[in-house]
Amino acid sequence: MDILVEILESDFCPKCAVVKDRVMKVAKEMGAEVVVLDPIKDTDRITQLRILTAPAVAVNGKVKFAGVVPSEEKIRKAIEEEIS
Numbered sequence: 146m147d148i149l150v151e152i153l154e155s156d157f158c159p160k161c162a163v164v165k166d167r168v169m170k171v172a173k174e175m176g177a178e179v180v181v182l183d184p185i186k187d188t189d190r191i192t193q194l195r196i197l198t199a200p201a202v203a204v205n206g207k208v209k210f211a212g213v214v215p216s217e218e219k220i221r222k223a224i225e226e227e228i229s
Contacts, residue, residue, distance in 0.1 A: 148177035148224055153191060153201040155184050160214050164200040171220045177204075 150172050154161035165181065172179045182191055184199065194203050198212040202220065209215075209223040 148172075148175065148227055149205055150177050150179045150224065151182055151190070151194070151203040152179065153182045153184065153187075153194075153196050153199050153203075155199045158199050161200040163214050164202065164210075167215070167217050168202055168220055171217050171224065175221070175224050177224055 150168055152165055152168050154165050169179060171177075184191065194201075194206065194208055196203070196208060196211060200214070201211040202209050202215070202223070204223050205227045207227070210219070215223070
């Protein structure tokens with residue numbers, strides 16, 4: 146099964162860089178595709194996901210984290226939930 150992880154980040158958000166690094170690391174280990182959403186260019190997708198705050202992480206179209214910095218383990222579990 147293909148796994149798509151979407152990250153909403155913002156340049157002025159200090160938490161976003163940490164979340165992006167963690168998601169990229171875990172996704173690479175698990176073979177998941179990662180798309181970084183741009184808060185200006187990707188407003189349609191952000192609205193579809195109903196994301197209201199950054200950083201945010203969605204897995205296969207389901208928002209798993211918003212406004213928090215999840216651990217690598219929590220990110221791994223969120224991806225695993227969508228695999229099974």
